[in-house]
Amino acid sequence: MPAYTVTTVAPMPNLENLKKQAKQYLRWHRERYYPVAAEIRAALPRFQHLDDNQVLEANFKLSDAQELIARQLGFEGWQALKTGAPAMTDQKNRPCLHPF
Structure with a gap:
């Protein structure tokens, strides 16, 4: 039988912080900050x-x-994030079981 550990799910970041x-x-893209190119390519299919x-x-x-x-947060797009954000913040104190 596998062992389980109880962890709490991290709360969804504040929408204002996500906008920032x-x-x-x-800004990073405009400044040609190279590490951001890999993140863009990994998350956005057209890149x-x-x-x-x-x-x-x-x-x-x-x-x-x-x-x-x-x-990056697992949503299809910004609108889905905006409508899903309140539901995700309600889960912040729910325990989540993860097997080792």
Whole structure:
């Protein structure tokens, strides 16, 4: 029989903080900060076929940065995150069982 450990699910970040994170990703893209290219490519399908330089040269809008944040959190897009955020914050104190 497997052993289990009880952990709590981390709360969903505040929507205002997520908006600020999206703006930060937009700034990093404009500043050609190379580590952000890999994150964009990993999360956004339309950038997957591009290399780092091509990602940083591509048109990247705030809506793209918002989609990036949403996908990193497991949502299909920003709107899904906005509607799912209140439901996810309600689960912050629910225990979650994980096998070792």
